[in-house]
Amino acid sequence: MHPWVAILGLLLLLTDGVTSYSQVTGRTGESVRLPCLYTGEITTACWGRGECSWWSCREDIIQTDGYKVTFQKDRRYQLRGYIGERNLTLTIKNADPSDSGLYCCRIEKKGWFNDIIITQELSIRDSSGDM
Ligand SMILES: *[C@@H]1O[C@H](CO)[C@@H](O)[C@H](O)[C@H]1NC(C)=O
Numbered sequence: 001m002h003p004w005v006a007i008l009g010l011l012l013l014l015t016d017g018v019t020s021y022s023q024v025t026g027r028t029g030e031s032v033r034l035p036c037l038y039t040g041e042i043t044t045a046c047w048g049r050g051e052c053s054w055w056s057c058r059e060d061i062i063q064t065d066g067y068k069v070t071f072q073k074d075r076r077y078q079l080r081g082y083i084g085e086r087n088l089t090l091t092i093k094n095a096d097p098s099d100s101g102l103y104c105c106r107i108e109k110k111g112w113f114n115d116i117i118i119t120q121e122l123s124i125r126d127s128s129g130d131m
Pocket of ligand 1: 033079080081082087088089090091
């Protein structure tokens with residue numbers, strides 16, 4: 001087999017692996033939780049909006065050194081689980097339809113291309129007019 005065929009196959013596999021995201025739904029004004037748990041050595045991690053790039057969170061909204069929050073773009077973004085227990089579940093307070101979209105939790109494992117990436121798709125519906 002020509003090596004390019006193998007490489008193309010691998011690329012297709014890789015892109016295929018990232019097309020399905022967990023869905024989280026909520027309503028305007030609620031707190032929503034986007035789960036992110038990992039195993040293994042405790043390490044630095046971040047949440048970003050949009051899909052994760054290959055190297056980093058594209059537009060970071062919160063960062064942790066593995067034990068505590070080290071950067072928070074907005075007070076609405078919180079890590080309320082035990083960070084040191086590897087629970088990086090993101091809470092977004094007072095959700096707004098404009099919060100809808102993809103969120104990427106990136107756990108920075110040692111070594112090249114070892115990062116764990118968990119992508120969640122959030123959709124916030126307007127609660128007014130539903131009742
Ligand atoms: C992780 O933390 C969230 C709060 O941010 C909590 O609701 C959830 O139950 C925790 N999950 C685990 C597995 O501990």
